[in-house]
Amino acid sequence: xxxxxxxxxxxxxxxxxxxxxxxxxxxxxxxxxxxxxxxxxxxxxxxxxxxxxxxxxxxxxxxxxxxxxxxxxxxxxxxxxxxxxxxxxxxxxxxxxxxxxxxxxxxxxxx
Amino acid sequence: xxxxxxxxxxxxxxxxxxxxxxxxxxxxxxxxxxxxxxxxxxxxxxxxxxxxxxxxxxxxxxxxxxxxxxxxxxxxxxxxxxxxxxxxxxxxxxxxxxxxxxxxxxxxxxxxxx
Numbered sequence: 001x002x003x004x005x006x007x008x009x010x011x012x013x014x015x016x017x018x019x020x021x022x023x024x025x026x027x028x029x030x031x032x033x034x035x036x037x038x039x040x041x042x043x044x045x046x047x048x049x050x051x052x053x054x055x056x057x058x059x060x061x062x063x064x065x066x067x068x069x070x071x072x073x074x075x076x077x078x079x080x081x082x083x084x085x086x087x088x089x090x091x092x093x094x095x096x097x098x099x100x101x102x103x104x105x106x107x108x109x110x111x
Numbered sequence: 112x113x114x115x116x117x118x119x120x121x122x123x124x125x126x127x128x129x130x131x132x133x134x135x136x137x138x139x140x141x142x143x144x145x146x147x148x149x150x151x152x153x154x155x156x157x158x159x160x161x162x163x164x165x166x167x168x169x170x171x172x173x174x175x176x177x178x179x180x181x182x183x184x185x186x187x188x189x190x191x192x193x194x195x196x197x198x199x200x201x202x203x204x205x206x207x208x209x210x211x212x213x214x215x216x217x218x219x220x221x222x223x224x225x
Contacts, residue, residue, distance in 0.1 A: 035213045043199065045216035052211070091154065095210040098144070098167045099203075101154040 004094050006102035013082045014110050020067075021077045021105045023092030030054075033095040034068065036077045039104075040088040048090070051075065084109050113138065115217035117202050123223045129190040132220045136183050136204030142166075143185040144214065145177060148199040157200075160185055161207075189222075197224045 004025045013019035025034070036048040051059045051068050059066050063083075067076045079086055087109045092102040116135040124130050136143050144167075145157040156169035160179035177187040183204075189196055199221050203214035 033211050033213070037213075037216075042218065043221075044218045045201065045203070045214075047213050047215070050213055093213075095213065098156055098159055099210055099214065100156065101146075103153045 004092055004100050004102040006090075006092055006105050008105045009103070010106045010108070012108045012110060013079070013086075015082055015084060017082055018078060018080045019082055019107065021079075021090050021092075021107070023075045023077070023102055025073050025075065025092070025094045027073070027094065027096070029096050031096070034066075034075045035093040035095065035099075036064070036066070036075075037091045037093060037101075038086075038088045039091065045091070049077065079107075082109050084111060115202055115204050115215050117200075117217035117220050119220060120218065121221045121223075123225060124192050126192055126194060126224055128192050129188060130192060130222060131186055131188045132200055132202075132222070134185045134187075134202030134204075134217060136185070136202075137215055140204035140206050140215070141183055142205040142207060142210075143179055143183065144203045144205075145185070145187050146201045146203065147171075148201055148219070149197075154201070157187065192224045194224050197222060 032053045034051045037045045038048050039045050049061045049064050063080045065078045089104045091104045118133045142161045144159040147155045159167040163179045174190045179185045199219045201219045202217045
């Protein structure tokens with residue numbers, strides 16, 4: 001079974017600084033998708049960024065970018081120029097036949 | 112375009128009762144999945160429906176069931192509620208059976224069992 005591991009339960013970053021959230025996964029499949037979701041206190045999960053496993057190029061969405069290392073099965077999220085509104089739970093997810101989530105990382109942004 | 116709508120937002124039930132939660136996906140989305148979110152277990156996959164058929168099922172007891180209607184709306188039912196069923200239940204929809212573009216989530220139903 002596929003598993004997703006987020007080894008950082010909590011992270012903190014100063015406003016305007018950069019932070020990287022880690023994620024590793026385990027799979028024997030070659031074709032899959034990876035995602036980062038954000039869950040603010042409002043509870044709604046919001047898609048931050050997606051990565052197709054067959055693409056070597058790392059995905060980027062404005063201040064959010066990923067470092068995808070397929071051989072190492074690593075998928076980290078970098079948030080640049082952190083803003084107060086980035087404070088939330090961040091979940092890494094792996095998708096093949098269904099979607100599996102990591103345990104989440106709580107990000108605090110200090111003003 | 113309306114998002115994924117879950118009703119009710121909050122629910123308090125007594126142990127032993129049953130409960131039905133509703134989810135209306137984004138218009139045109141045919142796949143609906145349900146997740147249970149708790150502080151201790153995180154997000155756990157319950158089941159997925161596509162075109163009224165259950166396509167995948169997580170590792171939950173038979174007290175948890177669901178269905179999908181022809182308009183893609185979905186319901187999940189939990190019978191004989193236990194205290195441990197207290198959780199945030201999230202519904203998510205996607206356009207097709209493939210999850211290549213991920214999910215759109217609803218805001219969830221907070222179920223408290225007392």
